[in-house]
Amino acid sequence: TQLLEQSPQFLSIQEGENLTVYCNSSSVFSSLQWYRQEPGEGPVLLVTVVTGGEVKKLKRLTFQFGDARKDSSLHITAAQPGDTGLYLCAGEYRDTGRRALTFGSGTRLQVQP
Amino acid sequence: DAGVIQSPRHEVTEMGQEVTLRCKPISGHDYLFWYRQTMMRGLELLIYFNNNVPIDDSGMPEDRFSAKMPNASFSTLKIQPSEPRDSAVYFCASSLGTTRAEQFFGPGTRLTVL
DSSP, rough: OEEEEESSSSSEEEEOOOOOEEEEESSSSSEEEEEETTSSSOOEEEEEESSTEEEEETEEEEEEEHHHHHHHHEESSSSOGGEEEEEEEEEOOGGGTTTEEEEEOEEEEEEOO | OOOOOEEEEEEEEOOOEEEEEEEEEETTTEEEEEEEEETTTTTEEEEEEEEEEEETTOOOOOEEEEEEETTEEEEEEEEOOOOGGGGGEEEEEEOOSSSOOOOOOOOOOOEEEE
């Protein structure tokens, strides 16, 4: 069974601060996604990373995939209250033959104005 | 496209009753997933279908849970009989097989079993 650990679990910061969320696994991902979930809604895809060492940017969000494809990070620059939500990483382990994603436990972010 | 549609959005029932949750995936998607989310256990995969066929149901908690997909545009998750520990938010998601497992989630059904 693959385990996907996220840290930190909770993060409360002031508007304008920077933060980084981490996602780690003992197994190699064939691809990894980051989702954001707001209260009362389903998770919404932010980005997919596939290649080891890949970096993708989405406005103030920077996503990095580890060289060995076992870890990923999400960095938010100058956080805003609108960034508040639950951030989930989800990995696809292609060697298992499953199409299903394994989700991390999530990082709950609150950005105070 | 309307996105993934789930109904009902909220369900309150008493222990022992049958509960049926419904999902309409995005048109053209060939994978459908059912998840359960709780504070304690996070987002857990229950079962997923490919082209209406169940592929992996290893996440289904026990025989009280069953899922069907009679056609490409409809799926149900049934709990019979329901128990208080089944209280959670249940999500349906769909994806297109040709992409890298990117999933599109519905708004969820919040189930409360008293």
